Amino acid sequence: MQPHIRSKACKNTGFGPPLAAWRISRQHARAIALRFHDMTIWQRPAEPAVIEARFKDSLPGLFGIRILEVGPDFIRAEMPVDHRHVQPFGILHGGASVVLAETLGSIASSLTLPQTQRAVGLEINANHVAAVQHGQAVKALCRPLHLGRTTQVWQTEIHRADGRLACVSRLTTAVIERRD
Numbered sequence: 214m215q216p217h218i219r220s221k222a223c224k225n226t227g228f229g230p231p232l233a234a235w236r237i238s239r240q241h242a243r244a245i246a247l248r249f250h251d252m253t254i255w256q257r258p259a260e261p262a263v264i265e266a267r268f269k270d271s272l273p274g275l276f277g278i279r280i281l282e283v284g285p286d287f288i289r290a291e292m293p294v295d296h297r298h299v300q301p302f303g304i305l306h307g308g309a310s311v312v313l314a315e316t317l318g319s320i321a322s323s324l325t326l327p328q329t330q331r332a333v334g335l336e337i338n339a340n341h342v343a344a345v346q347h348g349q350a351v352k353a354l355c356r357p358l359h360l361g362r363t364t365q366v367w368q369t370e371i372h373r374a375d376g377r378l379a380c381v382s383r384l385t386t387a388v389i390e391r392r393d
Contacts, residue, residue, distance in 0.1 A: 252285060254360065255324045259283040264320055273316040276309065280320075281352070288317050288355045294345050305345035310371055310380040311337060317355035318367035318384030325360060332365065332386040339382040349374045363388050 253259075261280035268274050276297060282289040290313065292298070298309040315337050322332035345351055351371050359366040364387055371380040 254286050254357065255283070256327055257324045259288075259324050268316070272312060276312055278313060278316055283324075286356060288321050290317055290353045290355075292351050292353070294347055294349045294351060296347075299347045303347045305351065305379065307339060307341050307380070310341065310351075311339050311382060313351070313353050313371060314339060314355070314369035314380070314382035315384055317353055317369050318382075319386065321355050321357065321367055322365045322384075322386040322388075325357075325365065326388060329391055330388055331391050332388055335364070335385045335387050337382060337384045339380055341380050343373060343377050343379045345373050345379050351379060358383070361388075 261283055264280045264283070265274070265278075268278075276292060277295075278290055278292045280288065280290050292309070292313050294305050294309075298305055300306040315334065318337075319332060319334060326332060351373060353369050353371045355367055355369040357365060358368050364385060367384045367386070369380075369382045369384070370378060371382070373379045
């Protein structure tokens with residue numbers, strides 16, 4: 214039996230039931246959200262202190278990147294803007310923003326995988342839309358755009374202290390089997 218189509222605007226796409234069959238009430242959507250609100254995308258331990266300890270002696274640690282929060286589907290971090298991060302004009306170097314974005318995206322990608330797999334970077338891009346002055350700090354929020362079987366795409370938004378968007382970056386990772 215085919216579901217009832219509510220209006221002429223709901224046409225069958227040829228790929229399954231008519232679009233109207235996929236509509237659910239707001240009440241039902243809220244019930245689903247409440248039932249699954251504790252669900253997370255992480256498959257590995259995601260404690261900020263553990264993550265920071267892992268990279269303390271590498272570039273993210275040297276840049277002073279701090280993981281502030283690991284939510285059910287996001288990672289929030291902070292990075293100071295001091296002599297390590299600025300270009301000759303006294304503003305945040307674009308490469309430092311990319312280090313922050315790639316750090317968060319790579320960590321996030323790895324946390325979504327079982328121990329038998331790992332994530333490696335394929336491509337990263339960044340759009341720098343506002344300058345950040347020396348002496349400030351930036352906060353970053355990293356969320357998935359795509360979590361596939363063989364690739365993942367993560368978007369990181371970096372904001373200045375006043376809340377203005379300074380940089381938006383997208384990282385694509387490949388999911389591969391571990392060989393160690």
